[in-house]
Amino acid sequence: MPRILPFALVVLLISSVVSRGAEEDILLTKDGHSTCVIYDDAHAPASVQEAAKELQRVLKIATGAPLPIVHAPGEAMIALGDTPETRQAGIESARMADEHFEIKTQGKQVFIAGRDTKDGEVTQEGGVTDGTYNGVMEFLERYVGARWLMPGGWGEDVPARPTLTLPVIAIQDGPDFASRSMTISFGGVSGPWRRHLRVAPNRQPIIRTEFNHAWDKYDMPARLKGHPEYMALVHGERTKIEDWHPEMQGMKFCTTNEGLIELYANALMEEMAKKPAQQMWSIAPSDGGGWCECEKCTALDEPCDWPGNRMYGKTSKTRRVVTFYNAVARRVKARYPDKVLGGYLYAAYTYPSVDATPIESNLFLMLASRPYYGFTLYQDELAKEAPRLIDAWDGKMKGRMGWVDYSTYVGLKTPVGAPYPPGKAILKLLFPALHQRGWQAMYWSSSFNVQGWGSLHNYLTAKLLWHADADVDALAAEWLERAYGPGGVQMGQVYDLLEQKLAAYKQANPKEYQYRAIPEQVKAIHLPLFPQMEVLYREALAKAQTDAQRRRLEMFGDNLVLLNWNMRQAGWLEKPETSAFYRSDADFKTFVEQHSASPSISTTNAKPEIYLKPQLGTGPSAPAAVDK
Numbered sequence: 350m351p352r353i354l355p356f357a358l359v360v361l362l363i364s365s366v367v368s369r370g371a372e373e374d375i376l377l378t379k380d381g382h383s384t385c386v387i388y389d390d391a392h393a394p395a396s397v398q399e400a401a402k403e404l405q406r407v408l409k410i411a412t413g414a415p416l417p418i419v420h421a422p423g424e425a426m427i428a429l430g431d432t433p434e435t436r437q438a439g440i441e442s443a444r445m446a447d448e449h450f451e452i453k454t455q456g457k458q459v460f461i462a463g464r465d466t467k468d469g470e471v472t473q474e475g476g477v478t479d480g481t482y483n484g485v486m487e488f489l490e491r492y493v494g495a496r497w498l499m500p501g502g503w504g505e506d507v508p509a510r511p512t513l514t515l516p517v518i519a520i521q522d523g524p525d526f527a528s529r530s531m532t533i534s535f536g537g538v539s540g541p542w543r544r545h546l547r548v549a550p551n552r553q554p555i556i557r558t559e560f561n562h563a564w565d566k567y568d569m570p571a572r573l574k575g576h577p578e579y580m581a582l583v584h585g586e587r588t589k590i591e592d593w594h595p596e597m598q599g600m601k602f603c604t605t606n607e608g609l610i611e612l613y614a615n616a617l618m619e620e621m622a623k624k625p626a627q628q629m630w631s632i633a634p635s636d637g638g639g640w641c642e643c644e645k646c647t648a649l650d651e652p653c654d655w656p657g658n659r660m661y662g663k664t665s666k667t668r669r670v671v672t673f674y675n676a677v678a679r680r681v682k683a684r685y686p687d688k689v690l691g692g693y694l695y696a697a698y699t700y701p702s703v704d705a706t707p708i709e710s711n712l713f714l715m716l717a718s719r720p721y722y723g724f725t726l727y728q729d730e731l732a733k734e735a736p737r738l739i740d741a742w743d744g745k746m747k748g749r750m751g752w753v754d755y756s757t758y759v760g761l762k763t764p765v766g767a768p769y770p771p772g773k774a775i776l777k778l779l780f781p782a783l784h785q786r787g788w789q790a791m792y793w794s795s796s797f798n799v800q801g802w803g804s805l806h807n808y809l810t811a812k813l814l815w816h817a818d819a820d821v822d823a824l825a826a827e828w829l830e831r832a833y834g835p836g837g838v839q840m841g842q843v844y845d846l847l848e849q850k851l852a853a854y855k856q857a858n859p860k861e862y863q864y865r866a867i868p869e870q871v872k873a874i875h876l877p878l879f880p881q882m883e884v885l886y887r888e889a890l891a892k893a894q895t896d897a898q899r900r901r902l903e904m905f906g907d908n909l910v911l912l913n914w915n916m917r918q919a920g921w922l923e924k925p926e927t928s929a930f931y932r933s934d935a936d937f938k939t940f941v942e943q944h945s946a947s948p949s950i951s952t953t954n955a956k957p958e959i960y961l962k963p964q965l966g967t968g969p970s971a972p973a974a975v976d977k
């Protein structure tokens with residue numbers, strides 16, 4: 350029977366009102382045969398038709414039975430979306446909240462229906478809702494046992510069940526966050542994965558947020574010419590717009606200059622006039638430093654003793670940024686009262702100002718707390734601070750807030766091969782805290798290592814975006830077992846060792862803010878753990894029972910080949926050739942060429958040369974001596 354599903358705890362169960370004695374379990378398929386059909390309306394929205402095809406495909410894999418998709422009700426059927434029969438069964442999808450759904454059995458019939466936007470229609474917030482599709486994914490996970498563990502073909506895990514019996518079902522469910530974005534992409538393989546896990550941006554989320562560094566947008570570089578006084582004063586000189594180019598960060602304004610505010614607001618409103626359908630527009634500062642040092646601008650800076658702000662020298666730039674946001678927002682509100690302006694609270698403007706000036710009601714701010722990037726929340730001081738920070742902004746913004754997260758992120762611009770853990774303690778801290786305050790817009794950065802060590806992190810994050818209070822440990826344990834088979838136990842130990850070592854490193858190095866595998870981190874975390882990781886990994890691999898389990902493990906192991914080579918190049922290994930992950934330089938070159946298009950080790954379609962450069966620096970031990 351179905352495995353124990355952690356999210357069952359948080360799903361509203363109303364089945365108790367149905368007498369189990371009165372209704373029998375439904376025999377959906379027997380020995381690979383079925384009389385059941387999949388029924389949807391011939392004019393159902395594309396998302397419902399997509400759900401019908403996916404239901405058919407996965408049921409065929411699980412049971413062997415090809416259930417036909419029909420547009421007329423059958424005696425035994427799985428009915429999808431809003432139909433007269435569904436309404437007769439008591440499911441009123443039109444009354445449901447966006448993205449919500451209901452699954453219900455009645456006699457030999459299963460009804461799965463949710464709130465769906467018709468093709469071309471949008472919700473009040475300008476997004477789309479695919480409730481029925483969500484319901485079908487829930488059905489496949491919960492009652493058929495399907496899992497999408499990682500992107501790509503190896504990620505799908507559908508257990509064989511030639512005879513599939515369904516219990517009496519009556520559930521309603523929907524997401525905890527209306528806007529669930531995850532940034533991953535690798536040659537398109539992540540698109541279907543995100544769709545299965547019900548995260549954007551395959552489809553527009555209900556709340557469409559627009560937030561990005563936007564000071565160089567709206568044709569500003571051209572408009573600023575002839576106004577040197579509008580640019581930031583740095584080291585006594587105005588930065589020159591002529592020197593600025595798109596790849597460069599940090600084009601900053603003198604935001605206390607009224608003319609600049611007027612120019613920026615007008616530039617923005619000209620764009621708004623050109624795109625009347627766009628609801629939200631970003632006005633967030635450029636990334637990086639280069640803030641204006643003029644007297645009026647610096648007068649707005651405030652002392653800030655929040656622990657995390659030590660990154661920025663105990664001074665906060667929040668008041669100057671929010672003052673600018675407010676000034677632009679007032680101008681826009683006068684002409685476009687329905688438009689929403691998006692902004693960041695980030696870097697030196699992460700922490701709230703002590704100034705009690707209200708923040709304009711047409712602003713929606715995304716908190717991207719840079720001090721928490723890259724696992725720093727393993728530090729007790731910051732872990733205690735985070736809920737206070739969320740509360741402080743929530744009090745000022747009254748719900749008009751979203752979260753941008755890099756707290757469990759490792760940038761992979763330097764492909765070292767060092768595996769990182771999912772950061773379970775951090776996920777457990779942040780998701781419930783954000784959900785409790787009712788924040789709806791979530792943007793979670795995911796690991797680019799989509800089929801190697803990063804896939805567990807991505808899976809947990811996607812699940813938590815749906816239900817913030819889901820049991821992280823139970824989800825992780827299930828994922829390890831489903832992905833790696835019996836060796837999931839050993840791999841769980843590998844991840845736990847990495848969590849412990851990384852946590853200890855972050856606690857011991859509170860002023861190290863890097864969120865990529867820098868040599869100092871790898872030397873402190875991965876170098877001492879490598880022999881133990883190797884033993885556990887090889888034990889796990891020896892226990893693999895299926896090709897899929899073996900392949901998924903190897904995609905983790907590919908990283909250790911890369912890491913062994915890099916540590917050898919850095920001169921950190923006394924006897925590198927004793928490791929099973931050792932490759933001679935010639936073999937390593939072949940390995941890299943074979944894996945250059947693999948999501949198991951790379952960032953995006955990286956060229957082999959990137960991997961063939963040592964990423965941890967060079968050291969005294971000459972690799973040639975051990976090469977054959």
Ligand SMILES: [Zn+2]
Pocket residue numbers: 581582602603604605606641642643644645646647
């Ligand atoms: Zn200034």
